[in-house]
Amino acid sequence: xxxxxxxxxxxxxxxxxxxxxxxxxxxxxxxxxxxxxxxxxxxxxxxxxxxxxxxxxxxxxxxxxxxxxxxxxxxxxxxxxxxxxxxxxxxxxxxxxxxxxxxxxxxxxxxxxxxxxxxxxxxxxxxxxxxxxxxxxxxxxxxxxxxxxxxxxxxxxxxxxxxxxxxxxxxxxxxxxxxxxxxxxxxxxxxxxxxxxxxxxxxxxxxxxxxxxxxxxxxxxxxxxxxxxxxxxxxxxxxxxxxxxxxxxxxxxxxxxxxxxxxxxxxxxxxxxxxxxxxxxxxxxxxxxxxxxxxxxxxxxxxxxxxxxxxxxxxxxxxxxxxxxxxxxxxxxxxxxxxxxxxxxxxxxxxxxxxxxxxxxxxxxxxxxxxxxxxxxxxxxxxxxxxxxxxxxxx
Numbered sequence: 001x002x003x004x005x006x007x008x009x010x011x012x013x014x015x016x017x018x019x020x021x022x023x024x025x026x027x028x029x030x031x032x033x034x035x036x037x038x039x040x041x042x043x044x045x046x047x048x049x050x051x052x053x054x055x056x057x058x059x060x061x062x063x064x065x066x067x068x069x070x071x072x073x074x075x076x077x078x079x080x081x082x083x084x085x086x087x088x089x090x091x092x093x094x095x096x097x098x099x100x101x102x103x104x105x106x107x108x109x110x111x112x113x114x115x116x117x118x119x120x121x122x123x124x125x126x127x128x129x130x131x132x133x134x135x136x137x138x139x140x141x142x143x144x145x146x147x148x149x150x151x152x153x154x155x156x157x158x159x160x161x162x163x164x165x166x167x168x169x170x171x172x173x174x175x176x177x178x179x180x181x182x183x184x185x186x187x188x189x190x191x192x193x194x195x196x197x198x199x200x201x202x203x204x205x206x207x208x209x210x211x212x213x214x215x216x217x218x219x220x221x222x223x224x225x226x227x228x229x230x231x232x233x234x235x236x237x238x239x240x241x242x243x244x245x246x247x248x249x250x251x252x253x254x255x256x257x258x259x260x261x262x263x264x265x266x267x268x269x270x271x272x273x274x275x276x277x278x279x280x281x282x283x284x285x286x287x288x289x290x291x292x293x294x295x296x297x298x299x300x301x302x303x304x305x306x307x308x309x310x311x312x313x314x315x316x317x318x319x320x321x322x323x324x325x326x327x328x329x330x331x332x333x334x335x336x337x338x339x340x341x342x343x344x345x346x347x348x349x350x351x352x353x354x355x356x357x358x359x360x361x362x363x364x365x366x367x368x369x370x371x372x373x374x375x376x377x378x379x380x381x382x383x384x385x386x387x388x389x390x391x392x393x394x395x
Contacts, residue, residue: 001208001284002253002260004238007267007277009246014177014206018085018113018137024276027283031084031290033334034323038083038112039293039304042071042102043091048119049156050142052183052224054216054304055295057091065296066315068098074294074314075105081320082111087140089117089304091296100130107134115140117181121160123167132174139171140179140208145188146198154183165202172203179206179250185224189234196241200249207249209238211256211375213305214364222364228377235259239266255305257286257354258376265383274387278353278395286355288333292323302333305360308369337394342372348380352394 003015010023019030031037043065046057066074078086086106093099093116106112116131120141123131131139141164145151148161155161171178180199184192192209199207211231214222226234242251253259264277285291288302288311298315300322301307311329312322321327325334332339337352345356356362357373365374384391 002257002263002281003284004242004251004253004263005246005249007260007263007280008239008242014138014179014250015252017177018115022283024280027280029283031285033285033289034325035082035084036285036289036323037085037087037291038078039087039089039117039291041089041091041293041295041304042066042093042099043096044296045095046090046092046119047095047121047157048092048160050119050217051154051156051221052185052212052216052218054213054218054307055091056216061095062296066298068101070298070315071098071102072105074298074319075102077314077319078112079106079109081323084111084113085115086112087115087117092119092122094118094122094127100134103134113137118142118167119155119160120164120167121157123170125170125173128167128170128174128176131171132176136176138177138179138206140181140206141168141171142182143168143180143195143199144183145191146195147191150188168202168204177205179208180204181208181210183210183212184226184234185212185221186226186230187224189226189230192234193237193241196245196249196251200245205249206252208252208254210254211259211358213255213358213360215305215307215360218360219364222361225361225375228375231256231259231375232262232377235262236266239263255358256375257281257284258350258357258373258378261350261354261380261383262378265378265386268387271387271389278350282353282395286333286336287359288330289336289355294319302330305358306333307360308363339370341370342366342368344372344376344380345370347391349384349389349391349393349395350380 019028022028044062115138151161260281268274293301293304363369
């Protein structure tokens with residue numbers, strides 16, 4: 001995750017209220033390697049049919065999902081471990097009739113803070129009031145275009161845009177921070193400035209821009225990936241956009257950490273500046289490093305975008321044991337710089353910071369999960385030389 005607004009303007013909005021005060025000179029220490037943020041995909045079921053769904057969500061409940069009692073036990077362990085943040089996702093998390101029972105053991109605790117990642121269509125006024133009463137700090141709602149017909153096509157159900165906007169307004173009325181999540185493809189990436197203005201005008205405090213990843217159903221639309229030229233133009237544009245909304249609306253880029261290196265290079269005025277930006281990017285972590293994902297059947301993944309690797313299962317193991325430095329499945333993600341072997345990623349001095357971009361795109365498009373992310377276009381050798389960095393050193 002690239003905190004663009006903090007890189008550009010030095011000011012966070014939503015994330016400051018979640019993570020505490022931080023800046024380029026003071027990177028956050030909110031999550032840790034073995035006490036990560038947990039993205040909890042509590043169901044495979046969804047009321048939409050999104051063309052890119054990383055979990056291949058279906059209309060019906062999968063009988064192999066954790067039971068209410070199993071999920072509550074996991075929730076209790078999350079509290080015991082001191083996990084800093086739980087992001088409930090799915091599928092669509094609100095389709096589970098026992099959602100509030102699962103949340104209950106964590107509600108009102110100092111840790112974890114609670115967040116919801118949703119398509120927004122099932123948020124009624126009553127749901128919004130419950131989110132407030134259970135002390136949810138943040139709700140992220142998917143908006144992939146401000147053209148309703150395009151959003152509805154991407155999400156697979158007519159009327160999805162209208163329902164999502166209604167959900168956004170219900171949550172905002174309760175004073176909960178709301179963010180928009182947008183999946184970027186070659187078809188909507190140039191719409192980003194318009195999406196940002198729409199969000200700002202609506203009073204939204206955060207926009208997270210996810211570069212399409214080729215996992216789940218996303219593997220079937222790899223030809224929708226943005227081009228290098230589009231990504232470079234997007235990165236240049238987002239710097240100006242972040243300046244415009246600094247202090248009022250937060251902008252983040254997700255699933256393209258190499259763009260953080262590109263932006264740091266653009267912003268820095270000295271080697272010291274550059275290294276401060278790099279330290280801030282490093283503090284964000286990556287899949288398996290400061291974040292994990294619990295799947296509906298109890299499998300624990302490095303994240304929802306590395307679904308072919310299972311670190312353990314909470315039905316058979318404690319989460320504490322899975323998050324052990326002795327877990328051989330976890331080790332590669334704690335030291336990913338030692339495993340990347342593509343001709344570019346394997347030689348890049350920024351590979352630990354970046355995590356090699358997307359392992360999903362590497363696997364789908366090169367056949368090697370430790371190969372290069374084909375979307376990365378940065379000239380890492382030139383950047384290293386510019387700032388006096390040894391190109392053979394891993395930062």
